[in-house]
Amino acid sequence: MNYTPPTSLSADRSTALLTDKYELTMLQAALRDGTVDRQVACEVFCRRLPNERRYGMVAGTTRVLRAIQDFRFTEAQLETLHFLDEKTIDYLRNYKFSGQIDGYREGELYFPHSPLLTVRGTFGECVILETVILSIMNADSAIASSAARMVTAADGRPIIEMGSRRTHEYAAVTAARAAYLAGFEATSNLEASYRYGIPASGTAAHAWTLAHVNEDGTPNEEAAFRSQVETLGTDTTLLVDTYDITKGVETAVKVAGPELGGVRIDSGDLGAVTRRVRKQLDDLGATNTKIVVSSDLDEFAIAGLRGDPVDIYGVGTSVVTGSGSPTAGLVYKVVEVEGHPVAKRSSSKQSLGAAKRGFRTYRSTGTAVEEVVTPIAAEQPDAVSPRLEVREITTPMMRDGELVDELPSLEEAREYVKQALVSLPWEGLALSRGEPALNTRFSGF
DSSP states (O other): OOOOOOSOSOTTOOOTTSSOHHHHHHHHHHHHHTGGGOEEEEEEEOSSOGGGOSOEEOOOHHHHHHHHHTOOOOHHHHTTOTTSOHHHHHHHHTOOOOSEEEEEOTTOEEOTTOOOEEEEEEHHHHHTTHHHHHHHHHHHHHHHHHHHHHHHHHTTOOEEEOOGGGSOTTHHHHHHHHHHHHTOOEESOHHHHHHHOOOBOOOOOHHHHHTOBOTTSOBOHHHHHHHHHHHHOTTSEEEOOSSOHHHHHHHHHHHHOTTOOEEEEOSSOHHHHHHHHHHHHHHTTOTTOEEEEOSSOOHHHHHHTTTSOOOEEEEOHHHHTTTTOOSOOOEEEEEEETTEEOOOOOSSSOOOOSOEEEEEEEOTTSOEEEEEEEETTSOOOOOSSTTSEEEEOEEEEEETTEESSOOOOHHHHHHHHHHHHHTSOGGGGOSSOOSOSSEEEEOOO
8 A cells, every 4th residue: 555644643632631530649649749750660561361362462552652752731631630739730731751661562472471561760750651551552452362363263364344333433443453453454444544554445235235126115136236336346245145145146246247356245154155155156157256254253253164165254343342352451550669679469469570571482483482571671581491592572662752763664563463473382373261372481580
């Protein structure tokens, strides 16, 4: 695609109120007792993977960094914060994050206790970023993680994201981005296509076929198909299951000819139906006509259709809701204060203090073996075997509040995802519940 998506929707946009009230009340208290300027490190991580999945996929990192750049309070916003004193209002008026951020790049895989993002700076400037960071990363990572499982299940066949009507109107846009990052080929959402440069896909719904009736009110499927083909060309995809599928396929080929681009099936026993439709298309000479299926697909349904003649999958509800895991379960915790490790004590919410870096060990074949987490200032850890290669996963992202490098494009992140998934041991790609594909080892603590 030659299209370059916009980098910002508005020059004066602000993300500062995408937060919880207690972030600002904590700030006010910190200004009063002097803790506002204490140097801290905050970390984004998960304690466990949702639904006993084998891996998670980092998504939303680029959006997080842009949101931090846009985290500036406008005068109109400040006027609404009546619960804060003037000292706090003045602090927010001059707020600009000036600290350091390191983390896992977008499209990277993660496991329990992987340090996905480490934010360092003063307590005041770090604490008020918690909500905006988590709201982006929890949603995007949940969707990318489920979408990646669907891509694996599809085994090379393309998937189109079409879930806009099953989620919030703006969540639909970022969901399309996360799904595309994970390997989906296109989206039905035009705002996502405009904002992120994702290929858009779509032809007609059942409403189109239903709108075509004869004078006596009887259905006229042929008229609907003929009009669609005359408008969009024979390469279009015709929805053939409004009435009788067999008759629909027959009518579709009659109207468009054997060069019809595709037929879509949105109901029924998809495995059995696609086998019958494939034979019918071939018998009619439409051997190159593709079969597109939709109808409440998830990774398990897609895997179940792997042996059937499906060319393209359309996935809606499942992908935009994280396929049963609508949040990645990520948390943002203070892990270091003035150089001292700190951690909450809880039997069910255990964590390890100190700012951290993540490493991974690999076999010579490129297969990942282990996740290793160290203190952020520690030397590179040794692998458990001299035959393994150690690679650092943590990358610098912001220094003194400024981006270290130009952010990777969405296309570059998609390519990285492909490499990351290939690095998993084969059992790590299993859809069934089980242990994480890689164990996480702490070194140097």
